[in-house]
Amino acid sequence: MCQNQLGKACISVQCAKSKSRHCDEFTEDDRKQIFNLFWKQLDWGQKKAYAVSLIDVVPCKIQNKSRRGDTFIYYLKLSDKKVRVCRTMFINTLAIGEKQVAGWIKSSLSGSPSCNKPSATVKNISEAKKTLLEFLDWLPKIPSHYCRSTSSKLYLEPIINSKMDLFRIYQDHCETKNLRSLSRYQLSESLKEMGIGLFLPRKDQCDTCCSYQVGQVFEAEYQNHIANKNSARYEKAKDKCLAVEGQCHVLTMDVESVKVSPYLKASALYYKTKLMVHNFTINDLKSHHTVCYWWDESEGDLCASSFASCL
Ligand SMILES: [Zn+2]
Ligand SMILES: [Zn+2]
Structure with a gap:
């Protein structure tokens, strides 16, 4: 035929x-x-x-x-x-x-x-699809600049960290509404369609190291990167020695990925927009004096002046 x-x-x-x-x-x-x-x-x-x-x-x-x-x-x-x-x-x-x-x-x-x-x-499949899109639409999202991302995607709040997680919430949602749920594949496809990403927690490894592992960075570039890393470590150790001798102060600092408040995995909260909370830690290498600053989105964002204020 x-x-x-x-x-x-x-x-x-x-x-x-x-x-x-x-x-x-x-x-x-x-x-x-x-x-x-x-x-x-x-x-x-x-x-x-x-x-x-x-x-x-x-x-x-x-x-x-x-x-x-x-x-x-x-x-x-x-x-x-x-x-x-x-x-x-x-x-x-x-x-x-x-x-x-x-x-x-x-x-x-x-x-x-x-x-x-x-x-x-009688349940129409296109109706199930509509439900799925609505479900994704209801979930609160955060803008991409909280996720070290350069794309214009929207990200789900960090209480949902895997597709399996999201799929379970979706299934619960369908069950309470007595609706047919679509497959995980359909869920993934709809995420792509709507330009929604999962919030990826900060990696311990940097982008260059990760790219190298999957073969996207040339050997020479990687070796150069490692050399830079080692020399930075060496400089830090040297500065620490100077600090111990009392010649200067050496501070290390770190920003954690954005947190939401309240941080609860309760289904009633999946559809509520939460308060974004940031934190920034500063540590004095000699005295081990440590300060952790916490602020929420009503008090400040992640621009340079917020960090300057902390310092
Ligand atoms: Zn006929
Ligand atoms: Zn690296």
């Missing part, structure tokens, strides 16, 4: 008699338009999203572990209205393979334990 040719329209007698399916409402022109939109204007990902949005899944009734019992309801769009059609009409008009459709449905449903949910009724 050629994938790029409009297939035959439905001529089923059952469809003509059916009150729920309306295959005969589509003219040959309507079908051509749908076909052209699908094959000429959408990329592969959009094709999938389009097809999946036109299929309703009615989950199997109760306590059936397999997904075999699910029923699929197909629609085609007639001037922006979804009109129910039979499967043949759906597949022939979009000119896609049955296996392709089955694969798309499966991937958009994976990870959704809907079969044993008593409340499971």
